[in-house]
Amino acid sequence: MKVGLIAMSGVRAYNEELTNLGLTLPGFVDRNKIIASLPSLGLLTLAGMTPEGTEIEYVEIADIKDVGELPNSFDMIAISTYSAQVFEAYELSERYRQKGIKTVIGGPHVTRLPEEAKEHCDSVVIGEGESSWLEVLNDCEHGKLKPFYSSFDKDFDLKDAPIPRFELLNPEKYNRLTVQTSRGCPHYCEFCAASILISKKYKQKPADKVIQEIRVIKKIWKRPFIEFADDNTFINRKYWVGLLKELRTEDIRWFTETDVSVAEDNELLNLMRESGCQQVLIGFESPSKNGLDGLELSSNWKLKQLDKYKSAIEKIRAHGITVNGCFILGLDGQDKSIFDEVWRFVQDSALYEVQITVMTAFPGTALHERLKKEKRILRDGDWARCTLFDVNFQPEGMSVEELEKGFRDLAERVYSAEFTNFRKSRYKEMLRGMLEKPKEKQCYLCTVPR
Numbered sequence: 076m077k078v079g080l081i082a083m084s085g086v087r088a089y090n091e092e093l094t095n096l097g098l099t100l101p102g103f104v105d106r107n108k109i110i111a112s113l114p115s116l117g118l119l120t121l122a123g124m125t126p127e128g129t130e131i132e133y134v135e136i137a138d139i140k141d142v143g144e145l146p147n148s149f150d151m152i153a154i155s156t157y158s159a160q161v162f163e164a165y166e167l168s169e170r171y172r173q174k175g176i177k178t179v180i181g182g183p184h185v186t187r188l189p190e191e192a193k194e195h196c197d198s199v200v201i202g203e204g205e206s207s208w209l210e211v212l213n214d215c216e217h218g219k220l221k222p223f224y225s226s227f228d229k230d231f232d233l234k235d236a237p238i239p240r241f242e243l244l245n246p247e248k249y250n251r252l253t254v255q256t257s258r259g260c261p262h263y264c265e266f267c268a269a270s271i272l273i274s275k276k277y278k279q280k281p282a283d284k285v286i287q288e289i290r291v292i293k294k295i296w297k298r299p300f301i302e303f304a305d306d307n308t309f310i311n312r313k314y315w316v317g318l319l320k321e322l323r324t325e326d327i328r329w330f331t332e333t334d335v336s337v338a339e340d341n342e343l344l345n346l347m348r349e350s351g352c353q354q355v356l357i358g359f360e361s362p363s364k365n366g367l368d369g370l371e372l373s374s375n376w377k378l379k380q381l382d383k384y385k386s387a388i389e390k391i392r393a394h395g396i397t398v399n400g401c402f403i404l405g406l407d408g409q410d411k412s413i414f415d416e417v418w419r420f421v422q423d424s425a426l427y428e429v430q431i432t433v434m435t436a437f438p439g440t441a442l443h444e445r446l447k448k449e450k451r452i453l454r455d456g457d458w459a460r461c462t463l464f465d466v467n468f469q470p471e472g473m474s475v476e477e478l479e480k481g482f483r484d485l486a487e488r489v490y491s492a493e494f495t496n497f498r499k500s501r502y503k504e505m506l507r508g509m510l511e512k513p514k515e516k517q518c519y520l521c522t523v524p525r
Contacts, residue, residue, distance in 0.1 A: 076128075076129050076130070076150045076151065076212070076215070076216050077129070077130040077131075077132070077148055077149050077150050077151075078125070078129060078130070078131055078132070078149065078150065078151050078152070078153060078212070079132050079134060079146070079149040079151070079152045079153070080115070080118040080119075080121065080122060080131060080132065080133045080134065080153050080155075081118075081134045081135075081136060081152060081153070081154045081155070081167065082114065082115035082118055082133070082134070082135045082136070082154075082155050083136055083154065083155065083156040083157070083160035083161075083163060083164050083167075084113075084115070084135045084136065084137050084160075085136075085137030085138060085160070090464070090465050090479070092483070113249070113251065113253055113302065114133075114135070114244055114249060114252065114253065115133075115135070115155050116239060116253045116254075116255060116304055117155050117181070117182070117204055118133060118153065118155050119133065119239035119240050119241060119243065119244070120204070120205065120236065120237060120239045121153065121204050121205070121208045122239065122240035122243060123237035123238050123239045123240045124205065124208055124209065124237035125208070125212065126209070126212070129212060131240065131243065132149075133240070133243040133244070136163075136167065138163075139163040139166055139167055142167070145170055145171060145174065147174055147176070149171075149176050150176065150177065150215065150216075151176065151177040151178070151179065151212075151215045152167075152168070152171045152176055152177070152178045152179070153178075153179045153180075153181070153200075153211075154167060154168060154178065154179070154180045154181070154196075155180075155181055155182045156180065156182045156184060156185070157182060157183065157184055157461075158183075158184040158268075158437055158438065158458040158461035159458065159459060159460075159461045159462045161184050161185070161192075161458050162458065162459055164180060164195075165180075165192070165194075165195035165196075166195075168180060168195050168196045169195055172196070172197065177197045177198070177215055177220055178196040178197050178198075179196060179197065179198045179199070179200060179211060179215075179220075180192050180195070180196045180198075180199055180200070181199070181200035181201075181204050183268060183269075183273055183437075183439070184437075184438060184439075184458065185199050185200075185201070186201050186202055186273060186439070187438045187439030188438055188439075189201050189223055193222055193223070197220050197222075198211065198220045198221060198222060198223070198224065199222065199223050199224070200224050201223060201224065201225040201226065201227065202225055202226030202227050202273055202274065203226040203229075203231050203258075203273055203274055204226075205226075205231050205235075205236065205237070206226035206229040206231045207224035207225070207226060210224060211224055226273075226274075230276075231274075232278070233257075233258070233278045233279065233280035233281070233284075234280070234281050234284065236280060236284065238284075238287060238288055238291055239288065239291075241288075241291050241292050241294075241295060242291075242294070242295060244295065246295050246296040246299070250300060251299075251300040251301065251302045251330065252292050252296070252299055252300070252301060252302070253301070253302045253303075253304040254285060254288050254289060254292070254301050254302070254303055254304065255280065255303070255304045255305060256279065256280050256282075256285050256303055256305055256308070256318070257277065257278060257279045257280060257305045257306075257308070257310070257311075258273065258274045258276075258277070258278045258305075258306070259274055259275070259276060259277035259278060259306065260277070260306040260307040260310070261277065261307070261310060262307065262334075262371050262373065262376055262377075263371060263372045263373045263441075264358075264360075264370055264371050264372070264377070265369075265370055265371075265372055265440065265441045265442045265445070266370075266403065266434060266435065266436075266437075266440060266441075266442045267306075267440060268435075268437035268439065268440050269306040277310070279311055279314060282314065282317055282318040282321065285318060286318075286321055286322075286325070289301065289322075289325055289327060290325075293325075293327075298326055298327065298328070299327055299328070300327070300328045300329065300330070300353075301327050301328070301329040301330070302329070302330045302331065303329060303330070303331040303332075305331060305332060306332065307332065307333060307334055308331040308332060308333045309333050309336075309337050309340075309343065312340065312343065315343065315346075316342065316343065316346060319343070319346035319347060319349075319350045320346065320350075322350035322351065323346070323349050323350045323351075325350075325351075326351070327350075327351045328351045328353050329350070329351050329352055329353065330352070330353055330354045330355070330356070331352070331355055331356070332355070332356045332357075332358075333355050333356070333357060334357060334358070334380070335357060335359075335380045335383050335384060335387040336380070337355065337357075337387075337391065338383070338386070338387035338388075338390040338391050344390070344391065344394040344396070345394065347394070347396060348394050348395050348396055352396050353396070353397065354396060354397040354398070354399055354427070354428070355391060355396060355397075355398060355399070356398075356399040356401060356430070357387075357398060357399070357400060357401065358401045358403075359384055359400050359401060359402060359420075360377060360401070360402060360403045360406065361402065361403065361406060361409065361413070361416075362384070362402070362416050362417055362419075362420035363381075363413075363416050364378065364381060364408075365406075365408040365409050365410070365413065365416075366403070366406030366407070366408045366409045366413065367381060367406075367408075368408060369407075370406065372441060384420075384424070385420075385423070385424050388400070388424050388425065388426060389424075389425070392425060392427075392502065392505065395506065397427035397428065397502060398426055398427055398428075399426070399427065399428040399429070399430060400421065400424070400426040400428070400429055400430070401429075401430040401431075401432070402417050402429070402430070402431050402432070403432055403433070403434050404417070404431060404432070404433055404434065404478065404481065404482050404485070405433050405434040405466065405468075405470045405473075405478045405482075406434050407470075407471040407472070408471065408472065409470075409471075409472050409473075410472035410473055411472070411473050411477055411481060413481070414481040414482075414484065414485045417431065417485060417489075418485060418488055418489065421489060421498075425498075425501060425502070425505070426498065427498055427499065427502050428498070429489050429490075429498075431482065431485060431486060431489060432463035432464065433463060433464055433465065433466055433478065433482055434468070434470075435461050435462070435463050435465075435467070436452060436461075436467070436468055437461055438458070446468050451468050451469040452467065452468050452469075453466075453467050453468060453469065453475070454467055464482070466478050466479050466482075
């Protein structure tokens with residue numbers, strides 16, 4: 076049997092004006108290239124547990140309009156997709172079904188909307204794919220594919236996770252490869268559409284398996300750049316202290332997502348830098364109380380960290396690690412002043428990189444359920460606008476047009492060539508010891524013409 080593993084990739088806005096704007100902003104383009112170029116770790120993992128005798132081919136599709144004649148040599152196609160690309164995934168699945176080829180779709184979107192997905196494919200994989208993959212393959216080979224396969228009645232342990240088939244990739248196509256050490260997060264943010272939708276239970280992969288995966292990557296990429304694809308790294312401090320000590324000898328560079336609490340641990344920060352950490356991405360979400368209050372649903376944890384934001388950035392930066400700060404625009408509690416608030420925070424805090432997004436109600440999230448009840452979703456089911464850049468809801472403190480314009484204008488400022496270069500040169504100066512006293516920090520508005 077021959078199986079095609081197809082990843083729907085690429086990042087773009089539904090709004091053509093935003094897409095065209097992105098093409099002219101270096102900072103925006105750079106960040107999108109990084110996101111869009113990541114391979115599908117989920118599909119590579121399934122490839123790693125596929126029995127010998129089953130032929131595997133891994134394919135990435137950024138835009139279905141670029142797909143010409145489909146290859147006919149597959150017995151089954153497995154597609155992994157997110158909300159923004161799900162209609163393209165459905166179209167691709169239908170095209171293969173017309174050729175008599177069985178199709179299976181998985182991912183966070185179809186996990187929450189399996190009945191919708193089933194209208195366009197032969198089978199839907201719900202939740203963690205590892206729990207069902209061998210059964211899917213066996214059933215397909217014997218002509219007995221079930222309509223749904225779910226992991227929610229199973230308990231998959233990451234100690235049993237297979238080594239992903241990284242050798243299926245051409246490393247020259249990517250600026251980084253992904254390794255997962257955990258699934259889940261102790262925080263419950265209303266908007267979160269990450270692995271909490273796939274696995275409700277927090278799970279940690281044994282450190283020795285992580286090292287194994289990195290060494291497999293090093294066989295195709297001598298000194299790789301690794302992205303640890305965790306929702307919130309460093310939750311288990313003891314685990315990471317041990318893992319980082321081992322990583323010091325692996326000669327890699329790496330990036331991950333975490334929260335501001337990482338700045339409270341000097342030993343951890345030292346080990347991060349010694350083991351090759353280049354940057355951490357932190358979801359600040361909002362630079363003020365407006366928008367943060369009630370965002371994290373279990374303990375309002377996000378709001379409690381607000382006063383630590385700038386000192387955390389400074390602390391991490393002092394260890395030679397850059398910070399990519401993420402902000403969400405259009406949160407309840409925000410009004411038009413949020414755009415200038417984010418701009419001032421970015422300029423004052425010495426962030427190296429910035430990611431701004433629009434609040435997005437992904438299916439299956441608490442945010443989607445609330446906005447739906449409040450009748451604030453503009454086009455329910457219009458998943459193509461779930462891009463993080465398009466507005467598909469009625470904001471609380473401004474109009475749709477004001478949010479769209481504010482986002483666009485802020486993007487022009489934050490991602491301009493002048494400001495992007497300023498942020499990076501400021502960090503380099505800090506590393507050279509040129510900024511000796513915090514009170515003598517440069518002001519961007521004083522050095523670049525307005």
